[in-house]
Amino acid sequence: MTKEPPRKTIYRLSIYQRCLSRLRANSVDTVSSEALAKAAGVKPTQLRKDLAYFGQFGTRGIGYSVSMLSNFLDDVLGTTKLQPVILIGVGNLGAALLRYDGFRKEGFEITAAFDLAPESANARNVPFAIRAAKEMPVYVREHHVKMAILAIPSNSAQSVVNEAVDAGIQAILNFSPTVLQVPSHVIVNSVDLAVELENLSYFIR
Amino acid sequence: MTKEPPRKTIYRLSIYQRCLSRLRANSVDTVSSEALAKAAGVKPTQLRKDLAYFGQFGTRGIGYSVSMLSNFLDDVLGTTKLQPVILIGVGNLGAALLRYDGFRKEGFEITAAFDLAPESANARNVPFAIRAAKEMPVYVREHHVKMAILAIPSNSAQSVVNEAVDAGIQAILNFSPTVLQVPSHVIVNSVDLAVELENLSYFIR
Numbered sequence: 031m032t033k034e035p036p037r038k039t040i041y042r043l044s045i046y047q048r049c050l051s052r053l054r055a056n057s058v059d060t061v062s063s064e065a066l067a068k069a070a071g072v073k074p075t076q077l078r079k080d081l082a083y084f085g086q087f088g089t090r091g092i093g094y095s096v097s098m099l100s101n102f103l104d105d106v107l108g109t110t111k112l113q114p115v116i117l118i119g120v121g122n123l124g125a126a127l128l129r130y131d132g133f134r135k136e137g138f139e140i141t142a143a144f145d146l147a148p149e150s151a152n153a154r155n156v157p158f159a160i161r162a163a164k165e166m167p168v169y170v171r172e173h174h175v176k177m178a179i180l181a182i183p184s185n186s187a188q189s190v191v192n193e194a195v196d197a198g199i200q201a202i203l204n205f206s207p208t209v210l211q212v213p214s215h216v217i218v219n220s221v222d223l224a225v226e227l228e229n230l231s232y233f234i235r
Numbered sequence: 236m237t238k239e240p241p242r243k244t245i246y247r248l249s250i251y252q253r254c255l256s257r258l259r260a261n262s263v264d265t266v267s268s269e270a271l272a273k274a275a276g277v278k279p280t281q282l283r284k285d286l287a288y289f290g291q292f293g294t295r296g297i298g299y300s301v302s303m304l305s306n307f308l309d310d311v312l313g314t315t316k317l318q319p320v321i322l323i324g325v326g327n328l329g330a331a332l333l334r335y336d337g338f339r340k341e342g343f344e345i346t347a348a349f350d351l352a353p354e355s356a357n358a359r360n361v362p363f364a365i366r367a368a369k370e371m372p373v374y375v376r377e378h379h380v381k382m383a384i385l386a387i388p389s390n391s392a393q394s395v396v397n398e399a400v401d402a403g404i405q406a407i408l409n410f411s412p413t414v415l416q417v418p419s420h421v422i423v424n425s426v427d428l429a430v431e432l433e434n435l436s437y438f439i440r
């Protein structure tokens with residue numbers, strides 16, 4: 031790796047990886063940079079630039095080996111082994127995430143879920159025993175968990191994040207509609223559904 | 236407006252707006268650019284630059300009027316009146332979105348939801364009568380709906396999007412893990428949960 035790739039590049043690697051998986055499932059052996067770029071919704075120059083951060087890939091006139099590039103990206107993205115993730119907050123959205131079967135396929139396993147009211151969360155008919163929120167820090171420490179999905183109301187989000195970070199969480203996928211303050215070694219990706227809709231709304235007028 | 240603001244700026248306007256709403260709820264009348272920027276997780280220079288696309292705001296030494304700036308952003312973002320949105324796909328995630336009460340608060344109302352199997356979708360105990368997927372294009376035309384939330388499996392996503400766009404949909408919030416091909420007048424914001432997790436996974440190693 032010559033220099034640090036931008037975050038957008040890392041996002042796109044995931045998308046290339048998803049396209050490659052589909053090609054693999056369809057028994058396609060090689061793919062041109064044009065075809066892969068089109069499937070991923072980017073320009074071929076973008077694809078080549080993104081991959082160039084990590085080395086030399088592809089053969090002129092033939093393209094990329096689907097399996098080689100896919101294995102390489104698995105390695106770069108750290109998705110070769112199942113990564114444990116905890117879920118904090120089992121309301122409507124949290125329960126839907128627990129039922130979602132796409133994470134495991136992509137290399138992530140929700141190994142524990144926590145809620146302030148575990149009994150009522152369990153009543154949501156999730157395939158999982160929900161633990162009490164106060165057990166979270168101990169669980170994170172004992173199982174060396176580094177990733178958390180946060181799906182709790184905004185007003186309690188910051189204090190829960192502080193506890194999680196103190197216990198060892200380094201990466202948070204945040205569904206709470208609030209800006210979290212975290213130390214610099216912790217990374218937060220936020221998915222704010224209302225903000226996404228507002229953004230669309232701006233562009234349709 | 237002097238020149239077209241970048242998409243990132245529009246995203247941040249939504250976040251500023253959320254912070255302003257909270258200040259308003261707490262009866263705060265004015266806010267400095269430093270305080271508002273901190274709440275939104277950006278640098279004060281970024282905040283000032285973003286707002287400068289839309290005009291002159293704030294008074295030196297006093298800051299921004301919370302209500303004036305908030306009303307102005309409502310206007311810019313098109314959230315002054317309730318925007319109708321349809322939901323396509325009422326599986327686990329779609330059902331959770333229907334139960335989510337945050338959209339309406341932010342100016343969006345899911346006015347109809349569609350599924351290939353409306354009976355089994357209705358059995359998910361959602362506060363809503365689910366319509367058959369084939370009724371979607373007629374509904375979009377009759378009600379002049381411009382926004383859709385897509386929560387269906389990847390393999391059928393593109394053909395459903397084609398139908399929706401033909402019927403008049405101009406903006407799509409896409410939860411299907413696939414890249415959608417749309418005409419240039421249509422905007423797609425994708426929320427791909429597995430890609431978000433992979434992105435985090437890269438950064439914790």
